[in-house]
Amino acid sequence: MRSWPCLLVLLLATPALADPIVGRASVIDGDTLDVRGTRIRLHGVDAPESGQTCKDAAGKDYRCGQTAALALADHIGKRAVTCDPRETDRYGRVVAVCRADAEDLNAWMVRQGHAIAYRRYAEDYVNTEMTAKALRHGIWAGTFQDPSDWRREKRAGGEHSRPEVVTAPTKPSGCTIKGNISAGGERIYHVPGSRDYERTRVNDRAGERMFCSEDEAKAAGWRAARG
Missing domain, CATH: 2.40.50.90 (OB fold (Dihydrolipoamide Acetyltransferase, E2P))
Structure with a gap:
């Protein structure tokens, strides 16, 4: 003790x-x-x-x-x-x-x-x-x-106008389906031409991603956007 x-x-x-x-x-x-x-x-x-x-x-x-x-x-x-x-x-x-x-x-x-x-x-x-x-x-x-x-980039003296938090497909061209995570944590995918497609942005830091097909998105646990 x-x-x-x-x-x-x-x-x-x-x-x-x-x-x-x-x-x-x-x-x-x-x-x-x-x-x-x-x-x-x-x-x-x-x-x-x-x-x-x-x-x-x-x-x-x-x-x-x-x-x-x-x-x-x-x-x-x-x-x-x-x-x-x-x-x-x-x-x-x-x-x-x-x-x-x-x-x-x-x-x-x-x-x-x-x-x-x-x-x-x-x-x-x-x-x-x-x-x-x-x-x-x-x-x-x-x-x-x-x-x-x-x-x-500023410290390195380079350009700093590149938008970072925008849709940036990490898969081959043609993979245009946007996987987005809602505020409630729901995984939703948007296909080209859908209502919210253009304004949806993919943030890979938050776990969002691009898909090449709806089947791929569904297999990963994402659902189609409603409306």
Whole structure:
């Protein structure tokens, strides 16, 4: 049995959870805040960068990064935020879940389609993203490039206008049936000429895929779209 002095040493050596950071927030971009001089990166979400452009439902370019930042600033308004730290990233920013009046702001950004779930680091908001995608909210109404890919290409000095989350058949040409996953997790396929075919986009990161025939889709557990 450990002696009391040993137990005391162990308790003192155990790191305590960081205290919440509370105060008025300044929005830096769609996933970054400044609260009382502390730079905070929203946990589990990734928003388009400030200089990033996307295409809307009509195929017109717009500044989706700026749109995300303005939406977050407007939503927070003059309310104080409470950020619960999770970790510190390699840039020295506190990674946290932030709330305003008990509302999860990280989730709100994804729900409105102003950010995507940052699967590389967490899967907390994957289901929220799937709902936003199904409802065509925000960036999901058109086409956009994954923010992390945009940053990578920007650092490399390459082009960053290629839409990433669009239908991109991974099978030979002729495989044109789109397998889509609904907000409720239902697997539905759309054939060319069907009602929602043109606006349906395949996101392979979410497990969606292309099929070469209806028989192939059915065999994989997908059903035909209704209507």
